[in-house]
Amino acid sequence: MQSILRSGRQRRLLLVAALAAAVHGPALAQSTRPPQRNAPPSWPTRPVRILLAYPAGGVSDLIARELAELVSTQLSMPVFVENRPGASGTLAMDLVARSPADGYTLGFGAATAVALLASMGQRDGKTLPVTPVAGVMRTPVLVVGTSALQASTFTGMLAQARTDSGGIRWATTGEGTTGHSVLERVRRASGAHIIHIPYKGGGQQLNDALGGHFEVLSTNVAPQQLEAIKSGRFTALAVGAPERLPVLPDVPTLAELGFARANLDSLFGLFAPPGTPEGIVARINAEVALALRNTSLRTKLLAASNTPYTGSAAEFAAQVRLEAER
Secondary structure, X not given: OHHHHHHHHHHHHHHHHHHHHXXXXXXXXXXXOOOOOOOOOOOOOOXXXXXXXXXXXXXXXXXXHHHHHHHHHHHOOOEEEEEOOOHHHHHHHHHHHOOOOOOOEEEEEEHHHHHHHHOOOOOOOXXXXXEEEEEEEXXXXXXXXXXXXXXXXXXXXXXXXHHOOOOEEEEEOOOOOHHHHHHHXXXXXXXXXXXXXXXXXXXXXXXXXXXXXXXXXXXXXXXXXXXXXXXXXXXXXXXXXXXXXXXXXXXOEOOOOOOHHHOOEEEEEEEEOOOOOHHHHHHHHHHHHHHOOOHHHHHHHHHOOOEEOOOOHHHHHHHHHHHHHO
């Protein structure tokens, strides 16, 4: 009888131990598992807005809206684009920098806008005011002459700038932009008398260029500019690109013309407020990479001589920091 009782008690003790292991075992295992820093967050749960640093109607506007539509479909969540032009793109980026770091407010603009914002006010010029999330495109710089320019080549333009007592008026989309950097590097290297005419964006700059309000402008390659060249209203003088563009095979790069330091292009992408969680940054980067594989978007980019950008958020950030240092 006693042996039967002992065996019953042993069975009960074994059952209690098994139940305890079932309850506490997973908790113990969970407590010893290393934390997952990049675990995907539950994002998004509401619409996302993209603040576009430039006016409506340009290539950036076209690409940003196409990108937003594709990402919206991928996320099954609305993604809106709001044009917030001004101050060479820094207005939109400053709004992004001041927004909550939750992934619901992003900025679309050039790396130069971020670099310029980093150098303004109390910023040290090195710490980026926003978080680079995903590169979208690299855009060549196009230097063209208007009807007010007497010369038909880049070299002739510089000669006119040296001999004309009033100098050459050269328009850009704003101070601190890539086009302005091209201008300054050409001016310093050549010693030509070049007067900078800054605009708040490409729309008004293009209208005034077609009206011959100045002699030269630097702009991004876009269908409107290419059409003006084809019709003879603009004279293509040079491009800022690693090599000549297929759409303008007879137009030399600035490096070919002896201005290697001025041979710049523009890098555009998405930026988030500082402190945005790594998981959200990685998710947005992946969604943008997926959208850039879309045939329609790639066709629009390549038609405007833009190169789709591929790379991680860290790689994009490294490129933006190089721009800030430059």
